[in-house]
Amino acid sequence: xxxxxxxxxxVIDSLCNQARGQNATVACFYFxxxxxxxxxxxxxxxxxxxxxVFGLEEIPEEILEAYEERKKAIGGQGPQIxxxxxxxxxxxxxxxxxxxxxxxxxxxxxxxxRLLDSLGQLLEQSxxxxxFMTGRPHILSEIERxxxxxxxxxxxxxxxxxxxxxxxxxxxxxxxxxxxxxxxxAEILEKIPSDISEMYEERTRFRxxx
Numbered sequence: 655x656x657x658x659x660x661x662x663x664x665v666i667d668s669l670c671n672q673a674r675g676q677n678a679t680v681a682c683f684y685f686x687x688x689x690x691x692x693x694x695x696x697x698x699x700x701x702x703x704x705x706x707v708f709g710l711e712e713i714p715e716e717i718l719e720a721y722e723e724r725k726k727a728i729g730g731q732g733p734q735i736x737x738x739x740x741x742x743x744x745x746x747x748x749x750x751x752x753x754x755x756x757x758x759x760x761x762x763x764x765x766x767x768r769l770l771d772s773l774g775q776l777l778e779q780s781x782x783x784x785x786f787m788t789g790r791p792h793i794l795s796e797i798e799r800x801x802x803x804x805x806x807x808x809x810x811x812x813x814x815x816x817x818x819x820x821x822x823x824x825x826x827x828x829x830x831x832x833x834x835x836x837x838x839x840a841e842i843l844e845k846i847p848s849d850i851s852e853m854y855e856e857r858t859r860f861r862x863x864x
Contacts, residue, residue, distance in 0.1 A: 665786055683754070693762075699742070706742070710748075
C-alpha cells in the first residue's frame with residue numbers, strides 16, 4: 655500500500671529514468687513537520703540547487719562565479735534566495751528541469767508563502783521547469799493563488815478492498831497469532847481501513863505546470 659512518500663519516490667524514480675540522456679535534471683525535497691526549524695525556504699531551495707548542479711555535465715561559468723563571490727562573504731555565508739533563484743534559472747534555461755516536493759503542508763505556514771512565491775517566480779522565468787508536489791488539500795487554494803495559471807491537482811484515495819487485502823496479508827504473517835482472537839482481528843479489519851481512507855482523502859498531489 656503506497657504512502658505519500660512512496661508516491662513521490664515513484665515519481666522521482668520515473669523522472670530520473672526519463673531524464674537520462676535527455677538534457678534534463680531532477681531534484682527533490684521532503685518536508686518534515688518535526689524539522690521545520692531546519693527547513694527554511696533558503697535551505698530548501700539551496701538543497702534543490704545542489705542536486706541540480708550535481709546533475710550537470712558541466713557547471714556554468716555563472717555558477718562558479720557566484721560560488722567564488724560567496725566564499726568572499728563574511729563567515730562564508732551561503733547564497734540568499736534571490737541568488738539561488740538566479741542560479742536555478744540559469745540551470746533551467748539549459749534544459750528541462752523537474753522539481754519534486756513532498757508533504758508541502760508540513761512546511762511552516764510563514765515559510766510556505768515565501769517558498770511558493772519563489773517557485774512561482776522560477777516558473778515564470780523558466781518555461782522548461784515543471785514542479786510536482788504532494789500535500790493535504792487545505793493548501794490547494796494557496797498554491798493556486800501563488801502559482802496562478804498553472805496548477806492541476808489529483809486526489810489520492812485508496813480502495814477499501816486494497817487496504818483489507820494488505821492487512822490480511824500482514825495478519826497472516828504475524829509471528830504471534832495467538833496474541834489475538836477472532837474479535838480483535840475483525841475489529842482491525844473494520845477500523846483501520848476506515849481510518850486510513852480518511853487520512854488519504856486528506857492528502858492530494860499537486861503539479862505546477864506551464
